[in-house]
Amino acid sequence: GYDLELVHLTKRYGDTVAVRDLNHVFSPGSYVCFLGPSGCGKSSTLRMIAGHEEISEGSILLDGQDVSRLPPAQRGTAMMFQNYALFPHLSVRDNVAFSLRMKGVDKDTRHKRANELLDLVDMTHLADRLPAQLSGGQQQRVALARALVTEPKVLLLDEPLSALDPFLRIRMRSELKKLQRELGITFIHVTHGQDEALALADEIVVMNNAVIEQAGPAREVWAQP
Numbered sequence: 001g002y003d004l005e006l007v008h009l010t011k012r013y014g015d016t017v018a019v020r021d022l023n024h025v026f027s028p029g030s031y032v033c034f035l036g037p038s039g040c041g042k043s044s045t046l047r048m049i050a051g052h053e054e055i056s057e058g059s060i061l062l063d064g065q066d067v068s069r070l071p072p073a074q075r076g077t078a079m080m081f082q083n084y085a086l087f088p089h090l091s092v093r094d095n096v097a098f099s100l101r102m103k104g105v106d107k108d109t110r111h112k113r114a115n116e117l118l119d120l121v122d123m124t125h126l127a128d129r130l131p132a133q134l135s136g137g138q139q140q141r142v143a144l145a146r147a148l149v150t151e152p153k154v155l156l157l158d159e160p161l162s163a164l165d166p167f168l169r170i171r172m173r174s175e176l177k178k179l180q181r182e183l184g185i186t187f188i189h190v191t192h193g194q195d196e197a198l199a200l201a202d203e204i205v206v207m208n209n210a211v212i213e214q215a216g217p218a219r220e221v222w223a224q225p
């Protein structure tokens with residue numbers, strides 16, 4: 001696994017301090033859930049780690065290297081969004097292969113890699129469909145495959161299950177957990193759901209008011225009054 005470290009990480013939007021001086025080390029290969037009320041800074045933290053949001057102060061170290069100023073594709077991180085954001089005009093396979101194409105990976109290699117990832121998320125049989133021809137759960141699997149195709153060291157998930165119906169949500173939980181075990185990489189998952197965090201997390205980070213209020217193994221965080 002890889003060490004991910006936040007050092008004095010701060011985000012301001014004008015006068016609003018969204019994230020205030022976070023210092024935290026994530027255990028390599030762990031499933032981390034971020035919990036906390038709406039507006040406490042979870043998404044901003046995630047987006048800064050992914051490189052989709054500029055850092056105001058501080059830095060992010062991955063495996064000892066400062067990745068704070070690298071573009072998203074060069075950080076060794078990948079992010080899966082709430083609404084999956086698939087390209088509607090591209091087939092499932094081409095959605096998964098897209099970022100490899102942007103990197104200039106040759107066609108045979110990217111299709112081979114896309115097919116491997118589709119196999120991993122059990123979507124091979126639907127590889128030639130368009131996103132609109134898929135269910136919500138299927139779209140989510142494609143989005144997962146698309147995020148994982150770059151072989152990230154850290155996968156960032158912003159409320160990945162909230163668009164799913166309750167049945168699928170429970171099923172996708174165990175699939176996420178299984179994937180994380182198989183790949184051995186760090187998953188950082190933002191959620192509103194305490195039950196979701198308890199089902200998934202090796203470590204829980206509770207944010208409140210732009211700071212980390214508590215962090216630790218799920219059982220310890222829950223044991224506190």
Ligand code: ADP
Pocket residue numbers: 013016017018036037038039040041042043044045
């Ligand atoms: P959470 O994910 O916990 O709901 P966010 O990180 O989205 O929290 O937001 C943290 C704070 O930053 C909130 O006060 C929010 O209104 C503010 N904020 C988030 N994004 C922006 C933005 N693009 N511009 C201005 N303020 C923002």
Ligand code: ADP
Pocket residue numbers: 091093094107108111112
């Ligand atoms: P181009 O660069 O010519 O636009 P793409 O990489 O977008 O080509 O692929 C065009 C289509 O051919 C895609 O829909 C893709 O599914 C299919 N395709 C190309 N190579 C393979 C392959 N090795 N395995 C499976 N499908 C492939």
